[in-house]
Amino acid sequence: MKLELRGITKRFGALTANDHIDLVVTPGEIHCLLGENGAGKSTLMNVLYGLYQADEGEILLDDEVQHFSGPGDAMRAGIGMVHQHFMLVPVFTVAENVMLGHESTKAGGRLDLDAARARVREISDRFGFDVDPDARIEDLPVGVQQRVEIIKALSRNAGVLVFDEPTAVLTPQETDELIGIMKQLRDSGTAIVFITHKLREVREVADRITVIRLGQVVGEAEPTASNAELASLMVGRAVELTVDKTPARPGAxxxxxxxxxxxxxxxxxxxxxxxxxxxxxxxxxxxxxxxxxxxxxxxxxxxxxxxxxxxxxxxxxxxxxxxxxxxxxxxAGFVPEDRQHDGLVPEFTIAENLMLDRADGEPFVRLGALRLKDLAAFAQERLRRFDIRAQGIGTRVGRLSGGNQQKVVLARELSRxxxxxxxxxxxxxxxxxxxxxxxxxxxxxxxxxxxxxxxxxxxxxxxxxxxxxxxxxxxxxxxxxxxxxxxxxxxxxxxxxxxxxxxx
CATH class of the missing domain: 3.40.50.300 (P-loop containing nucleotide triphosphate hydrolases)
Structure with a gap:
């Protein structure tokens, strides 16, 4: 099944998440959509899957324009999605998850679990998945749970399969196994869209690469492109990809x-x-x-x-x-894993966030009074030293990009x-x-x-x-x-x- 996106545009208020994006994915091809988080990749796929409605543009399958009002329409048209966070019911078996939402019944109105089990075995045997249809999801390793997601999509005859950051929760061995599965699916004629920001995986599996930056397609590349070439397309400038460090000199x-x-x-x-x-x-x-x-x-x-x-x-x-x-x-200084919930107060300004762990005394508070000039001078210096891209220290942190938010956390924690x-x-x-x-x-x-x-x-x-x-x-x-x-x-x-x- 051939997939074509023409001029897809999606806006959220003043933000244009997708800006007239064109994309063609042909049967028997792994087309990689490469870009950093926030580039617009997942928004584009959510439009394709019927979760969002495009403001402009159209979706075509085998040259026919499609109109999806929800994921059910997309699935019936032959589009399947393997989400980064699995859409499985942990206490259900593999067969029960596969038939969920597409239940078939026997005479008397009973669920036809035997048909679901047979379908799981048939797909599992065809691709060498080795998945037990009667196993409960909560008892399965993460890599096997992902195979169940793939079986779900294939059981509904998906001709286009979207993998959205599929390796985020996998070990390296499970990642290698997934790449092998994707190649099998490609060779069977499935059109695959592979969304990722990991350059090594892109070069390993992609037949074609489209790079998105700030909601726009900024270029296409071959799998033979170097990591440096792909990174510069993603960011818009040359980037040093290796960590430059001398051997450690550990002490006590x-x-x-x-x-x-x-x-x-x-x-x-x-x-x-x-x-x-x-x-x-x-x-x-x-x-x-x-x-x-x-x-x-x-x-x-x-x-x-x-x-x-x-x-x-x-x-x-x-x-x-x-x-x-x-x-x-x-x-002790701490950069928590969730900067927005645990590292920052989004409604506070950059300057206010920079003083969060020193709001009860020197150098910013004396005799219960906030020393605004000292805070402003400190915040300006941190803004410059950590290259925080903002209009000024009075900008609310919630309006910054993810990278600049992380720089605010680092600037605060490394200032002591x-x-x-x-x-x-x-x-x-x-x-x-x-x-x-x-x-x-x-x-x-x-x-x-x-x-x-x-x-x-x-x-x-x-x-x-x-x-x-x-x-x-x-x-x-x-x-x-x-x-x-x-x-x-x-x-x-x-x-x-x-x-x-x-x-x-």
Whole structure:
């Protein structure tokens, strides 16, 4: 099935998310839609899938104009979508999820689960998916759940299949398996749209590449294009893609975690006996698929988790049981993984956000009065030094791009004398130009002798920044390995394999 988008335009108030976008995807082709978060890729696909209505333009399938009022229309026309966040019911079986919304019945009105099971087996056997139709979704690994999403789409005879950032929750091995599946689907005649911002994956799987920047198509490229060429198309300028850092010169043990447990509201351990040491002047990167306890571990360090046992010690000073304010006052800086909810107050100005962790005293408050001139001078200097693109320090942070919001968080956290710096998902959603800047700041902090923890689900980022790598799986540290550990070994560790077993 041939897909054609002609002049698709989608506006949200004054914002034009898609600006007269043209795209053609032919049967038996993997067409990669490349661009950073916020470029307009997902908006375009939501228009295609009937979730949004275009303000201008038209969608054609096999040269016939389509009119979709919702996803049901798109599915009936032969369009399937594999979402980044799976649309599955955890307590249902594979077969029940596949037939959901397209139920068939036997005589007497009973659901025909046998037909659904047969359909799952037929598709699974055809593509080598190895999926049990009677398995419950909540019992399946993430990579297998994604196969169920693909089976759902194929069971409805999708001729066009859209993969929206499909590798965000996968280990490297699962990513390789998905790429193999996509190639199988292409070879069977399916037209595939692959949405991503990961250059390595693009070059591995794409037959054609279209680059979107700020809602517009800015160019097309062949898979033979270099990472540097693709990055410059995405950002609009040349970008340094490698992290420029000298070997670490680690000092004494600075942060010590000893048998740390974090419990959820039901008393279940989400961090299960973690012991780690971070030395002054080194970057310890914590790798792992999202949801394996990394978030809770960083929050425990900063007093954000209510149920914590074990010991957290910084330079011999006990942090366990302290409030967030006390941890910050001890010299710890924190970039949380969700900058908009946990790192910033969107309705506050840039200047106000820059003083959030020092709003109760010097240098910005004296005798209960805010020293506006001192704050303004400080904010102007941070604006300049961190290249925060805004009209001025009075701009509300919620109006800034994701990259500039992250720069505000970094500017605030790195403006104090630090004894510890923790950055969780520091470049999530940023363009490659902003990533370059953030990495430079993290390395500079390490080089100043500060112990640094970086938590990232992006394996390329982990490998580029780390002096040592700790891998977490289901709340435990599987192992701590050197930064030059091969990617395939790290991938197996992310799936729960101990490094000794991997080496064997």
């Amino acid at each position: 043990d600075a942060l010590v975690l000893d048998d740390v447990h974090v419990y959820d509201l039901n008393g279940v351990p989400v961090v299960d006996g973690v012991s780690l040491t971070v030395r002054a002047g080194e970057i310890l990167a914590i790798a792992g698929v999202q949801g394996n306890g990394q978030t809770e571990l960083t929050e425990a360090i900063f007093g954000l988790q209510p149920q914590v046992t074990g010991r957290i010690v910084l330079d011999g000073e006990e942090l366990t049981g302290r409030t967030v304010r006390q941890v910050l006052d001890a010299g 004398e630090l004894r510890l710096f923790v950055a969780a998902q520091p470049t999530r959603g940023l363009d490659v130009g902003s990533i370059e800047f953030v990495h430079e700041q993290i390395v500079a902090t390490r080089d100043a002798g500060v112990p640094v923890i970086v938590v990232s689900t992006e394996l390329d980022e982990v490998v580029a920044l780390a002096d040592r790598i700790a891998v977490m799986y289901r709340g435990r540290v599987v192992g701590v390995v050197p930064a030059d550990t091969p990617r395939d070994v790290l991938g197996l560790m992310m799936a729960g394999e101990a490094p000794q077993a991997v080496a064997a």
